[in-house]
Amino acid sequence: MADEIPTVQILDKKNYFQQALVPFPDALPYPPLGPSSLRLRTSVLSLTVNNFTYAALGSLRNWWDVHPLPAGTPAPYNDSARYGRISAWGYAEVLESTVPSIPRGSHLWGYVPLGTLAQDLAVRLHDALPDQVFVTDAYRQHVMPIYNRYFVYAPSSDRRDAIARKEDAVAHDAILRIMHATAFLMADFAFSSSASRVVAPSPGPADADDDANNAWTAKDADLSGATVLVFAPGSKAAVIFASLLARRKGEAEGRPRRIVGVSSEASRAFVQRTGVYDDVLLTSAVDPVAAVAAAAAAKADSGSGSRRRVVVFDFGGRAGVGPRWAAKLAETHPANELLFVGVGSEVLDPSVVSQVAASLRQTPPYPATRASVDDMRRRVMKNLGEEWYWAEEGRSWEQFRDRGIEGLGVSWGEGMQDVIKGWDRLARGEVLPSEGLVYKL
Incomplete structure (x- = not known):
């Protein structure tokens, strides 16, 4: 060779x-x-x-x-x-x-x-x-x-x-492995149930004037009792992220009320087979608000509360479906009850790249942030130590490595x-x- x-x-x-x-x-x-x-x-x-x-x-x-x-x-x-x-x-x-x-x-x-x-x-x-x-x-x-x-x-x-x-x-x-790193940083830190571990998911400067991190609070990170919507729920990072959230035992550990995948018909069977979602909705739903309300009505466990917060995690839903649903939800949810988190991207046709790049610079009509893996990792290592971080990530990864x-x-x-x-x-x-x-x- x-x-x-x-x-x-x-x-x-x-x-x-x-x-x-x-x-x-x-x-x-x-x-x-x-x-x-x-x-x-x-x-x-x-x-x-x-x-x-x-x-x-x-x-x-x-x-x-x-x-x-x-x-x-x-x-x-x-x-x-x-x-x-x-x-x-x-x-x-x-x-x-x-x-x-x-x-x-x-x-x-x-x-x-x-x-x-x-x-x-x-x-x-x-x-x-x-x-x-x-x-x-x-x-x-x-x-x-x-x-x-x-x-x-x-x-x-x-x-x-x-x-x-x-x-x-x-x-x-x-x-x-790299998908796990994204999911691990988001679930265990940016949206951690432990205030001492919380870091902002969004980009920010690598210095003391990290306004994005300073502004992100434990309340922002709190998913307990919320309805979590995951777009592109069959993507590898999305499945691992949902799995990490699903392991939480009740609201005391920050478990969402419902972890809901929002999938295309073609991917629905696989998304259901992963076993990490409480429910799977179709992106073709005529009324997203009604679909989310119905999914949220079923309790994830006996300890779930009635919190109305909806957090949308978009791992790359096709043709902007995640932002469209978020815009519809914004019509019925005040700013303190709705958050959109951009994580990944679909396979982009070269002809639409400039449009997508431009859309990332626009301010949407709802509260939104975008996950930056490098910034999350830097903040965690600054707060808790580099050696500690890599040991924790390694232990988490080993739980997925063999079984996938x-x-x-x-x-x-x-x-x-x-x-x-x-x-x-x-x-x-x-x-x-x-x-x-x-x-x-």
Whole structure:
């Protein structure tokens, strides 16, 4: 495999449904590796709706910059104004190393490029967490910290063999681990029932003048007795978030009165099969207000109260259905009884990206916020400590890693040709929420 001609996926930035699998026949042999560096080759990656979000908003969020076009990219793909690379979550194998504590044969989990061409990254070890490293290359320092953080698994760990066997837990690492991080931060902190853990979900500056965090209170975070509506309830992050809320035992632990998925007809069966929602409504409901009132009338448990608060979590409902429902609910719910939380995005057609970006800058006719994973994590680590945070997230993830999501099937592919086919299937809307796409390279 090491002697095969490396290939990478390259996208048209304006029409990221258009892709090319570009070979690099002159890349081998690789040059000598620099100091404090790792030569990495992607070994496992997943494809989800997130990949299209990275492409759609890549210029706005600097996602095109994480893995730039490689040296020697042939024309016309060497035009970085038009073409670029988007990344995925998964594992990379260490082919060569000049970092003594990370030998050849180790694996790193994190944000990996779509391709078999090796990349050289300069890294530094974490001061207190031996299983984490940070990329120090200058061209990546303006991106969010999570994209430069990698988790290290030594050759003696079980990851190498687990990857070779294509175990479900490895697939879950690629498909679900980053989704779990979003859900964990929202459920256990931004909407925590413990006032000492509460942080704001929204973006804000990394300094003492973090007005967004200062303004967010335990009352804002309190979901006890409320009706929670989840749009795109079959998305991986949504299912994990709902699962974390459903585990709460009654109002004293902040359990919502009802956790309601609002789904398309096509996804309804899978959403119900996950077993984490108290009810599932259809997005086609003629009267959203009446549908929500009927769902809220049934008690989640004997301890549920009669609180009228409705909190809408939009993980990427299609065609703006979440905001439309929120606007209708605003007609009958005062501002203190309604909150809209934007979390994710649907697969965006390139032709509507500018419209969606513009809508994010508009003030809606109801109370609203948007979840920022990087800002939530930064606030938690500032308040409670970085080592404590990663230990807590790790413990929570291990509860999901082996079993995954009820009803979610793992579909393994092999090689970059299968990755290209999977990208096309996602672009055409052919991948159901019940299917997880993961690839071994």
